[in-house]
Amino acid sequence: MTLDTSLGTNPTTGSDRASGSTTAGSGASDAPRPAGRRPAKRIADWRKRAEIAVLAGPAVIVFVTFVILPVGMAAYYGFFKWQGYGPPTDFVGLQNYVIIFQDQAFRSVLMHNGFIVVLSLVLQGPIAIVLALLLNQKMHGRGLIRVLVFVPYVISEVIVGTGWSLLLQSNGAVNDMLQGIGLGGLRADWLSNPDIAIWTLLLIISWKYIGFAVILFLAGLQSIPEELFEAAAIDGAGYWQIQRRITLPLLGPTIRIWAFLSIIGSLQLFDLVYIIWGQYIASTAGTSTMATYMVGNGRNSGNYGFGSAVAVVMFIISLAVALIYQRFVLRRDTAGAITEGKK
Amino acid sequence: MATTSIVAPGRRATSERRSSAAIGRANPLTYVVAILFVAANLAPVLYIVLGGFRTNSQITTSPAGLPAPFELGNYGSVLSSSIFWRELGNSAISAIATTVGVVVLGLMVSYILARYRFAGRGALYALFAAGLMFPITVAITPLYLLIKDLGLTNSLAGVILPQIAFALPTTVIIMVPFLRAIPDELEEAASIDGASRLGFFFRMIVPLSLPGVVTVGILAFIASWNSYILPLFILNNEGSYTLPLGVQAFSSQYSVDTAKVLAFTSMSMIPALIFFTIFQRRIVGGLTGAVKG
Numbered sequence: 099m100t101l102d103t104s105l106g107t108n109p110t111t112g113s114d115r116a117s118g119s120t121t122a123g124s125g126a127s128d129a130p131r132p133a134g135r136r137p138a139k140r141i142a143d144w145r146k147r148a149e150i151a152v153l154a155g156p157a158v159i160v161f162v163t164f165v166i167l168p169v170g171m172a173a174y175y176g177f178f179k180w181q182g183y184g185p186p187t188d189f190v191g192l193q194n195y196v197i198i199f200q201d202q203a204f205r206s207v208l209m210h211n212g213f214i215v216v217l218s219l220v221l222q223g224p225i226a227i228v229l230a231l232l233l234n235q236k237m238h239g240r241g242l243i244r245v246l247v248f249v250p251y252v253i254s255e256v257i258v259g260t261g262w263s264l265l266l267q268s269n270g271a272v273n274d275m276l277q278g279i280g281l282g283g284l285r286a287d288w289l290s291n292p293d294i295a296i297w298t299l300l301l302i303i304s305w306k307y308i309g310f311a312v313i314l315f316l317a318g319l320q321s322i323p324e325e326l327f328e329a330a331a332i333d334g335a336g337y338w339q340i341q342r343r344i345t346l347p348l349l350g351p352t353i354r355i356w357a358f359l360s361i362i363g364s365l366q367l368f369d370l371v372y373i374i375w376g377q378y379i380a381s382t383a384g385t386s387t388m389a390t391y392m393v394g395n396g397r398n399s400g401n402y403g404f405g406s407a408v409a410v411v412m413f414i415i416s417l418a419v420a421l422i423y424q425r426f427v428l429r430r431d432t433a434g435a436i437t438e439g440k441k
Numbered sequence: 442m443a444t445t446s447i448v449a450p451g452r453r454a455t456s457e458r459r460s461s462a463a464i465g466r467a468n469p470l471t472y473v474v475a476i477l478f479v480a481a482n483l484a485p486v487l488y489i490v491l492g493g494f495r496t497n498s499q500i501t502t503s504p505a506g507l508p509a510p511f512e513l514g515n516y517g518s519v520l521s522s523s524i525f526w527r528e529l530g531n532s533a534i535s536a537i538a539t540t541v542g543v544v545v546l547g548l549m550v551s552y553i554l555a556r557y558r559f560a561g562r563g564a565l566y567a568l569f570a571a572g573l574m575f576p577i578t579v580a581i582t583p584l585y586l587l588i589k590d591l592g593l594t595n596s597l598a599g600v601i602l603p604q605i606a607f608a609l610p611t612t613v614i615i616m617v618p619f620l621r622a623i624p625d626e627l628e629e630a631a632s633i634d635g636a637s638r639l640g641f642f643f644r645m646i647v648p649l650s651l652p653g654v655v656t657v658g659i660l661a662f663i664a665s666w667n668s669y670i671l672p673l674f675i676l677n678n679e680g681s682y683t684l685p686l687g688v689q690a691f692s693s694q695y696s697v698d699t700a701k702v703l704a705f706t707s708m709s710m711i712p713a714l715i716f717f718t719i720f721q722r723r724i725v726g727g728l729t730g731a732v733k734g
Contacts (some may be wrong), residue, residue, distance in 0.1 A: 150553050157550035157609055169575050171583035227593050232471050245721050246479045256685040257710045261489045271505035329708035353571045363675035366578045369669045389578045405582040407671050413579040
């Protein structure tokens, strides 16, 4: 992780890295690069500013307009009862938030999101690690396998959703196959039965995203120096002992990053649920998420103020989880990669 | 996809060492597990592709069966429908424009962040890094209102601009360490030879950063090709639909004609699969770089 070290210098505060802060007084000095690239730097200062403006300007404008501004607008609109026409005028204070937290439906979407967060980790993590360990052995067709396991990740949520909803219909291929192999007793209404539906969702999510985890872990495994394994083997360690004592601990950073991405993804889950179930069936089938709740009760019912408030709640939950995770789990791995500058 | 590379590729040079840390030689059980895993990954995809070659009566009588005989009519009618080609065109335009925008804007700002020293640089970097915590789902409601105020609903520009904006954090985080790793000596040499800093940017940085640019571009392209929630909000007019919206509209419009829906779905996935096959080394390699560091 190089982010923290490479941006350890914070010019705004003038606190340079220890290495070369003696060079010059100004905060914009080239301190950590003692080589001093441009002797005539001060004269060309105006030119440098112009270059910065020209090169950084467009990206900053696009980013602030379409990312920062909308998030800020959500925070503002959340205090209004507003249908999206004209400027918001009906200020209701925290009422939207009160409604959200008193709404039984919101509590159940929170439960669903929590369920998906936890079970995605519990289900996908171990399976993906075992698969990555297996696929990391010398075997024929390893390159091809790596490509093929990535296919579900590359195709779009809409295609995954459409395909799986056809497969899982009550008269669809999955039930037909179960019948065919003599397990007709296991036929079920995979999508509409509220006892099963969220497990079905979990299965589809796992199908789509486990390949990503496997590829990530394989990449992590390849960065472990081979000498370690040789040394352990010479010392008489068996295959599984090596995996448990050497591979897993060294794979730790990769696993923790994957878990972070998985958690955030689970909290923001929208596409698959909305495509397979739609906003109404999702709540009866018990697969609705915070995001489908937001879209259903916000834009789809014309309550932009309320929808914005839900977005804010979602954002705060994700941010809190991310910061807690960062603080307690990722601490050593990425120290500051994501929260850089917030200190 | 957008958040796949929170961690930056650190020392590129070391990641070149592809020699695997594989230990042990695969035994038959490994092959069995691998084949089962691959089969589980591919079966639903094959179901979609093969289902397109069946008739509706075949699908009704035996939902899990194979095409017997092969029916080409579904694919034929998809390929001859103007809707499919229009939506393919819309998807291609928005994916290509997004990719170009992300690469151009992202490379420029990353160059500034990586190789210029100025007050506020840390804050600027933090601004982009914080963008990782703002997923599009959270911003979508006000974003839609903003796009509406700008008069860009039902136009691809209304999808492209936010997509560029939301891809910038990943791009910056991948590109900055990459550009920083280009040796200072090169810049000195260039400046001795009379190149300005901008000249250095165009003549040296752009070609040298190509591998990083390709990774970033692929991520942006696939994210745009698959993007759903943004077009869902912004594009309400069928003429402006991209493929994901088209697949959904098609499958609700022809919900009784399962075979045709499957053909349409599989046709819309083929471009992404071809793109992935061509660039898979880069994608997998990009992730490798993303994890190490």
